[in-house]
Amino acid sequence: MAARYITISDTIISDVDNGVLVIDQRMPSLRQFTQLHDVSMTTANNCYQRLLDLGWLHVKPQIGYFITQPLNKQSTPSYPQFNAQISKPKISQSIEQGLRGPFYTAQLPAELLPQETLSRCLRRASLRAGTALFAYPDYQGDIELRTALAGHFTQQHFPLKADKLVITNGCMDAVRSAIEITTSPGDTIAVSSPCFSGLLNLLQNMGRSVIELPCYKAQLDLDQLEALLQAKRIAACLFSANHINPQGFCLSNQQKQSIAELALRYQVPVIEDDIYLELSYSNTTPLPIKYWDKSGWVLWCSSVSKTIAAGYRLGWCEPGRFFDAYLQLRNVQFFGVNNIVQHTVCEFINTGHYAKHLKKLTTTLASHARQYHSVLRELLPEKTKISVAEGGMVIWLQLENMNSKTVLHEALKQNVPFRAGSEFTTLEYYQNCLRLNIGWPIVANEKETAEKQAQALALRAKLVILCELINANVAVK
Structure with missing residues (x-):
């Protein structure tokens, strides 16, 4: 009952x-x-x-x-269906760190981070670790942290073993090592389309080609994926399955299971970038592709960069059957991860603060999503399509006659940068799309300090400016 x-x-x-x-x-x-x-x-x-x-x-x-x-009752972006083809990634337009602003990078403001609690955890971790802090770190990662992570995810019905985890310097670092041990320069890697620009930049930097697979109606085109696997045209896959950046939706459990089964059937590694896994707007954390991997062909990567602090640069990988090669690479190239950061995160998890923080954070992000939808719906043309994220911290916006590169050019003059849609592909798609970070609040809460209220109002004013620039761009068409 x-x-x-x-x-x-x-x-x-x-x-x-x-x-x-x-x-x-x-x-x-x-x-x-x-x-x-x-x-x-x-x-x-x-x-x-x-x-x-x-x-x-x-x-x-x-x-x-x-x-x-509910947001899912409203108009959402459409995605192209196309025949997958090999292409070369290109480095997307770079904006200087100091000019990126709150809409540009998928990141939380400092006030949403558990700063005081983390400081206390750092002090306790330092006392507990003692002189061990001054030794070279274990290149697999601190056993206590690995045990804490394994326990944390096992409680979320995703069982992990501490001795199978490798600690890394963030999720992108984990992904890079996974690419390096499973592929070679010149190889082709399958990605979903649109694909996070940071991953495309990484593949370009590593000398890999890509095959983009259409991802529409919240489903990856698995028929094309299997055809490519049969033809032996790809060396590996690089997918996100939960709160995918930039769309925000999750693949179904059936699709996740199918991807794991395809990896086994064709013995092709699947590198899973699952950095947004724990930012679900509901009380249920989705399962990764890795959950259905019974043969070790999935290399699961994630981090605390989106949940605790990007500056900690702490992530991990469960590399499956590639464990020995992965660990050897980490030993030769990276010599371990900062000890004090590992001990602090371990303390944060073991004291129960991480679970409490996640519950509060995801509720806040869900509220932010409604705030942004409300403002965008109010100020943009009726035909504007806005993604309905199930979690994460980005919104994907689509408007038929918009040229997001042109809008970005004007927005930079107003110091309102964002990610243009064309950055998320190696093909000629998504020119009429853009991505916004929703980590920062744009509605003033009267219970907050005057300073925080002013920050929210100032950011809303920037969003209004961006909407005006979009409207002006569409009106010219």
Whole structure:
């Protein structure tokens, strides 16, 4: 039997679908809700939180809860279907670090990071480690950290073994090592399209070619993938499956399982970049492709760069059957990862702070997604298509007559940089698309400090400027 809060929230969802409750209608306060439904405050909180997570409610600070329409009910971007072909990656346009701004890089503002807690964990970790901090690190990674990570993901129904993990300097570093041990310069690697520009830049830098596979209707074209595998045209695959950058959606479990089975059948490695795995807007963390890998052909890579702090530069890889080669490469080239960072993250996980932080962070990002959707829907043409992310921290925007490169040229003059759609492909697609980071809030919360309120309002003003530039670009067409 379903919990009381689930039954009540399902009834509310049904009432919205049937027109009994209407969009923007104000809901009762939590105290009023407990009286109306004869439930405890805990049940009322759980009910409203579930409706918030599913997108049926939004909060106006200091005012109350209001009915809203889930993002998946709105117009979303369309993706091209095409025949996969070998192409050469090209380095995308680079913007200086100091000019990148909050919309450009998928990153959180410092105020959303658990700075004080991390500082305490660092101090405790330093005392606990003692003189071990001054020794060369274990090139596989600290055993206590690997054990903590294995336990953490096993609790999320993704069982891992500590002795199979290798600690790296971030996710991109983990991916780079995986590419290096499974392929050679000149080899061709299959990627989904659109593909994160950082991965394309990495492949170009490493001298690899790519074959882009269409990814539309939240599905990767596995028929083309199998045909390429049969023809032995690719040396490896490089995929993300959860909260994919830039689209934001997850591949289905069926597709993930199929990819793992194809890897085994054709004995071709699949490198999985799963950096956004834990940023699900719901309370459920999705499973990676690696979960269905029973033969070790999937090399699973991730990090804490998007969840704790990008500056920590700490990630990991579970390289499967390639473990020995992977570990040997790390030993020869990298000599381990900073000891104090490893011990700090280990402390953060083992004390339970990481799990608490993730729950708070994902709720905040889900709220940010609604904020950005609301503003973009209000200010951009009706035909604008906006991605419906299930997690992560980016939005993919598409408008038929827009040239995002031209908009970016004008936006840089206004100090409002973003990622143009053409950066996410080696082909001639996505000229009418762009990607925005939603890590920063754009709605002022009256409970926050005056400084934070001012920051949110200033960022919203920048988003308004960007929308004006987009509108001007479309009007010229």
